[in-house]
Amino acid sequence: MANLEVKDLVKSYNGKTKVLKDISFTIKNGDLVSILGPSGCGKTTTLRIIAGLISATEGQILVNDKDVGKVPVYKRNFGMVFQSYALFPHMTVFNNVAFGLKMKKLSKNEIQKKVNQILKITGLSELSSRYPKELSGGQQQRVSLARSLVVNPQLLLMDEPLSNLDAKLRTKMRSEIRDLQKKLKMTVLFVTHDQRECFAISDKVLIMKDGRIDQYDTPENIFHHPSSEYVARFIGYDNFIKVDEIVNDHQIISNTNIFVTDEDNIHAKVLTIRPENILINPEENKPNNLIDGTITSLEYLGQSFKYKVSTSLGTFTVEEARKSMRSSGDKVQLYLPSKHLHPLSR
Ligand SMILES: Nc1ncnc2c1ncn2[C@@H]1O[C@H](COP(=O)(O)OP(=O)(O)OP(=O)(O)O)[C@@H](O)[C@H]1O
Ligand SMILES: [Mg+2]
Numbered sequence: 001m002a003n004l005e006v007k008d009l010v011k012s013y014n015g016k017t018k019v020l021k022d023i024s025f026t027i028k029n030g031d032l033v034s035i036l037g038p039s040g041c042g043k044t045t046t047l048r049i050i051a052g053l054i055s056a057t058e059g060q061i062l063v064n065d066k067d068v069g070k071v072p073v074y075k076r077n078f079g080m081v082f083q084s085y086a087l088f089p090h091m092t093v094f095n096n097v098a099f100g101l102k103m104k105k106l107s108k109n110e111i112q113k114k115v116n117q118i119l120k121i122t123g124l125s126e127l128s129s130r131y132p133k134e135l136s137g138g139q140q141q142r143v144s145l146a147r148s149l150v151v152n153p154q155l156l157l158m159d160e161p162l163s164n165l166d167a168k169l170r171t172k173m174r175s176e177i178r179d180l181q182k183k184l185k186m187t188v189l190f191v192t193h194d195q196r197e198c199f200a201i202s203d204k205v206l207i208m209k210d211g212r213i214d215q216y217d218t219p220e221n222i223f224h225h226p227s228s229e230y231v232a233r234f235i236g237y238d239n240f241i242k243v244d245e246i247v248n249d250h251q252i253i254s255n256t257n258i259f260v261t262d263e264d265n266i267h268a269k270v271l272t273i274r275p276e277n278i279l280i281n282p283e284e285n286k287p288n289n290l291i292d293g294t295i296t297s298l299e300y301l302g303q304s305f306k307y308k309v310s311t312s313l314g315t316f317t318v319e320e321a322r323k324s325m326r327s328s329g330d331k332v333q334l335y336l337p338s339k340h341l342h343p344l345s346r
Helices: 043-051 093-103 108-121 137-149 167-183 195-201 219-224 229-234
Strands: 004-012 018-027 032-036 058-063 078-081 155-159 188-192 204-209 212-217 239-242 245-247 250-253 256-259 270-273 290-300 305-311 314-320 331-335 342-344
Touching (some): 018 212, 137 167, 167 188, 167 195, 188 195, 212 219, 212 229, 229 342, 239 314, 290 314
Parallel strands (some): 078 155, 155 188
Antiparallel strands (some): 245 250, 250 256, 290 331
16 A cells, blocks of 8 residues: 655646646545545646546556556556546456456456456446346446456545445445455545545545635534635535624624634634534524524425525524424524634635
């Protein structure tokens, strides 16, 4: 297994606009890292450069401290699962999966054992003698996954490997990938634009925006301390409060006293809070952090209700788990608990 270091990566196509602008990060041996970001931000490009399928304009890829820039793709011993599956059309599922092991000249018995084990894990045992054209998109995706896992690669690169699976299979497969990754202590770089998916399985998450890294941290830290409004919005924060003036241990925001707990918060320019952390009409008396407002719209979410509440600080989105729904036009008081107000520096 390996650790990976990506250093000062820049990529421009045909000398034109830079699609990657100074990407640097490391992945610890045995960690699973997800790259999360919207379409076109440079996720696939980053992965393809690491794999050696395209070259970087500037920068280095180090595996266990060795520059692999000049090492050809087939010698890198990286597993790859891409958006397109690239299966061999003339080979059965079994032979597609066995291919890498045959290249390594393993014995027939060993190949049989390893392939069957991985086919079982990926739910393909029944389909082992089919050809790719006789499979659905999701099944082909699983063959591609099985083929890359079976050789026990030093680094596994996955570009949206679950995008063609239905929701149930997707959840099952992602926990299979995570279990397998832990069991085999594999280093994995996983590209997705599904926030839930990457938070569920990653040791660290790398959030990209326009060819740059916006934040690289554990899911917990990103969830509780998003570094920018971009990241915050990406992971479900919906309320952004501009700070007007700072007085000692609290913030004055348009003449409303909002107290904060964290030292960092006192220097914040913007505060953010999740919709489910705002309380409507708190039962206990609260001395501060209260704002008067009016409900302007509502939405039923199944387990809870989502309201838009218009206040002197702007419109807040609030989620409340409650048996009965409030009504549009209701006058309410919002309570913003200090401990849930997070500072944003950007
Ligand atoms: N061969 C190419 N020539 C010119 N521009 C390219 C080429 N390949 C990719 N790009 C551009 O580079 C940018 C990043 O593309 P990339 O495929 O890395 O995005 P992505 O984050 O993987 O998006 P998606 O989520 O849609 O897969 C895009 O603006 C894309 O148009
Ligand atoms: Mg892509």
